[in-house]
Amino acid sequence: RRLEAYPHEFSGGQVQRIMIAMALAGNPDLLIADEPTTALDATIQAQILELLSTVRRELGMAMVLISHDLGVVAENCDRVAVMYAGRIVEQAPSNQLFADPVHPYAQGLIGALPPLDGPRRRLTAIPGTVPDPAHMPGGCAFAPRCALVAEACGLAAPPLAPIADDRSVACVRAETSRRALLGIAAE
Structure with a gap:
């Protein structure tokens, strides 16, 4: 149902999850996450960060997190x-x-x-x-x-x-x- 949808038809959290899936499709050793939670509400932000943490652990992948949000940095780096x-x-x-x-x-x-x-x-x-x-x-x-x-x-x-x-x-x-x-x- 969503395969034919345009980007503007997705919520911010859905777009972030799609971008994460695209970045992980090649099974990288290193994920560069540049402002992965910008413009997301606190609940979706926490879900995205938990998703990144889980995927990173499961795949044994390193992650570089680029963010202006020092709370996100303090909790995840x-x-x-x-x-x-x-x-x-x-x-x-x-x-x-x-x-x-x-x-x-x-x-x-x-x-x-x-x-x-x-x-x-x-x-x-x-x-x-x-x-x-x-x-x-x-x-x-x-x-x-x-x-x-x-x-x-x-x-x-x-x-x-x-x-x-x-x-x-x-x-x-x-x-x-x-x-x-x-x-x-x-x-």
Whole structure:
């Protein structure tokens, strides 16, 4: 009955399931799920995420989940890479990143999330706007919005560098962050 239907005749959840079926038809080793729950209500979103999790487990398939929904990321990912202006600025195991973000942009993202438990707190906003890709600032792309900006931030884009086991950050303040995570006193 649905084989002859047009895409606009399906609900958002049905379209997502069809796209997942199409992506899995070739039995891939890796599924790239780019915003798989966008524009879906909470119930359908949960069903789609459960479907992806079940299929991934049954097929022994890896999945890269791309999303702006940090709640979805926190619940469904083992590792997280935070990107800003097309570059990874921090990567870490999910539990570590959400408990203690190091890069100022990652801190801003986590700070903008309302707490689920504990006392209410004022949400923080990241000042400024995302740079125009055609006119990127020199050095770190986040520097014009960063509260911790230093002179070195404008010189060159910092490389993604390890600060602890299984954790990397692209920030000129990475050495300070690494020392704090490892409990090493400043010299």
